[in-house]
Amino acid sequence: MKVVAFIGSPRAGGNTEHLVREILRGAQTVGADTAEFVLNKLAIRPCQGCDACKKTKRCRIQDDMQPLYDEILDADALVIGTPIYFWGPSAQTKAFLDRLYGIDVEGVREKLVGKRLLLTCAFADSDPATADNAVNMLRTGAEWFEMPFLDPVLAVASARGEVADQAETMQRAFEAGKTLATR
């Protein structure tokens, strides 16, 4: 079982990073191999809508998304972590998600079927609806790709890393990681 995680916060030591790492720690305890990528450290251009991928079966933008395509296709389960920015995913996360268009092509898309997807979000507002747009975006995407979408791990946290002190939330993240990586 290989679990690959994508961290969409630019904030090192931030809440998203803590949540994703706790999820991966849970996955590791049930034997998963894990990898993580901090999107903000990578050069990922927004999709240009050129549709070259529909002909060549591969995005033509030669940037750091190229190795991520291979990581995704090779994984059994994916974790996407994003802070909520303006009631949606961060720009880093959205650019990454849009670039999945590059593997949404016949002959490649099928390889995603059955891979599990777990979303985790951190946000400041205690209104749980704050994450609705991001959750719905990822849930719909998962349905499109026929990827089982697990219950998201949502955390109300504002200051850098404060979620690490929320034992109940961290426990939920840990358990979600175990569930994600248990066949």
Ligand SMILES: Cc1cc2nc3c(=O)[nH]c(=O)nc-3n(C[C@H](O)[C@H](O)[C@H](O)COP(=O)(O)O)c2cc1C
């Ligand atoms: C540009 C920006 C936009 C934000 N927009 C929202 C928002 O719409 N709703 C909310 O509850 N929190 C919002 N926040 C707060 C963050 O979601 C919150 O601080 C979160 O814990 C950050 O996660 P991180 O530590 O992983 O970066 C925003 C923060 C920033 C910097």
